[in-house]
Amino acid sequence: MLALRIALRYLFAKKSHAAVNIISMISMAGIAVAAMAMVCVLSVFNGFTDLASSRLSAIDxxxxxxxxxxxxxxxxxxxxxxxxxxxxxxxxxxxxxxxxxxxxxxxxxxxxxxxxxxxxxxxxxxxxxxxxxxxxxxxxxxxxxxxxxxxxxxxxxxxxxxxxxxxxxxxxxxxxxxxxxxxxxxxxxxxxxxxxxxxxxxxxxxxxxxxxxxxxxxxxxxxxxxxxxxxxxxxxxxxxxxxxxxxxxxxxxxxxxxKQQESSFRMIEIEKWITFLMLLFVLVMASFNILSTMSMLIIEKEDNMRILTSLGASRGMLRRIFLEEGMLIAVMGGIIGV
Incomplete structure (x- = not known):
């Protein structure tokens, strides 16, 4: 929990270089937009399925x-x-x-x-x-x-x-x-x-x-x-x-x-999953922005890392701090997007 508490403090604390904050917000916004797009597009395709079902139910x-x-x-x-x-x-x-x-x-x-x-x-x-x-x-x-x-x-x-x-x-x-x-x-x-x-x-x-x-x-x-x-x-x-x-x-x-309209519904499902995979690829690409954010943050907190090491922090703990901060950015962006 100590690594998570330090990661939370690093996430919300003011940085000495404003660029770090800006890059963090861009990373979070990229994930949020990708998550929002996935929810919206998949909802639209689900609506297509329901609409097709309601129209076909009048005949079939x-x-x-x-x-x-x-x-x-x-x-x-x-x-x-x-x-x-x-x-x-x-x-x-x-x-x-x-x-x-x-x-x-x-x-x-x-x-x-x-x-x-x-x-x-x-x-x-x-x-x-x-x-x-x-x-x-x-x-x-x-x-x-x-x-x-x-x-x-x-x-x-x-x-x-x-x-x-x-x-x-x-x-x-x-x-x-x-x-x-x-x-x-x-x-x-x-x-x-x-x-x-x-x-x-x-x-x-x-x-x-x-x-x-x-x-x-x-x-x-x-x-x-x-x-x-x-x-x-x-x-x-x-x-x-x-x-x-x-x-x-x-x-x-x-x-x-x-089953009566199997080809029509299969086409809608194929289009939905192809679109999902494309948006998932966009989300993965957006997640790579977190790497640049972590790189900037490591440089920003280099002095803090020396202090933590002097106090007995291991290299594994230091890795977990930045790993968990990257996860926090991804999770918060995803929640905002949803």
């Missing part, structure tokens, strides 16, 4: 059940009943997703069509992102909910008198070369609303339609590409994921929101 369900390699689930109704029986599952809704060509008022574009089952609001808060019109998922009304990108490129707007066409190649049946148009199937829908998530993946080319309409358009009966699951408030998501996985076996992929 809490849990999604799919087959590997994008295969279609043969009997979505039966699988939905099995998943619904797992403890902690509050709701299960089937989804069928395929590609199609959208046409409206002469404008056309390829889109990703996602057929959703009635009551889809039980597993998603998509309706909260509607910026024009409303979300209608009733099978009795053949309505489409467009992303803002589709609405802009096709000129479609929510109106019951306007029509929106989806065209796809027939999946089943034989093709008549004499009548090529028979090789395509077209469905006419009414645009009920337009949504916006501020996420390019979902705002560019995604269209939501009723599941029954999607199955008719793509020549399916009970098939689905995924099951969207909502978790009961009394259960945790990992707990329900484990329950569904054990019930279905290894043939299915059961993913929470983090």
């Amino acid at each position: 369900p809490e849990i999604k059940v799919t087959l590997p390699y994008g295969a279609v689930i043969a009997d979505g109704d039966s699988l939905s009943c099995i998943v619904a029986s797992v403890p902690g599952v509050a709701a299960v809704r089937q989804v069928l997703e395929q590609r199609a060509l959208a046409v409206s008022d002469g404008d056309q574009m390829p889109v990703k069509v996602r057929g959703i089952e009635e009551g889809y609001s039980d597993v998603s808060t998509l309706s909260e992102l509607v910026i024009d019109g409303e979300m209608v998922d009733s099978p009795s009304m053949n309505c489409a909910l467009l992303s803002v990108g589709v609405a802009i490129r096709t000129g479609a707007r929510p109106a019951y008198e306007s029509t929106f066409f989806l065209t796809v190649p027939r999946r089943l049946g034989r093709i008549n070369p004499a009548f090529p148009m028979a090789a395509f199937r077209t469905d006419t829908l009414v645009v009920s609303g337009v949504y916006q998530t501020n996420q390019g993946e979902y705002d560019e080319d995604l269209v939501f339609i009723p599941l029954r309409s999607a199955r008719t358009l793509f020549d399916y009966s009970t098939e689905a590409t995924s099951l969207d699951v909502a978790v009961d408030s009394g259960f945790s998501i990992p707990q329900v994921v484990d329950g569904i996985s054990s019930r279905l076996g290894d043939g299915y992929i059961v993913a929470d929101r983090l």
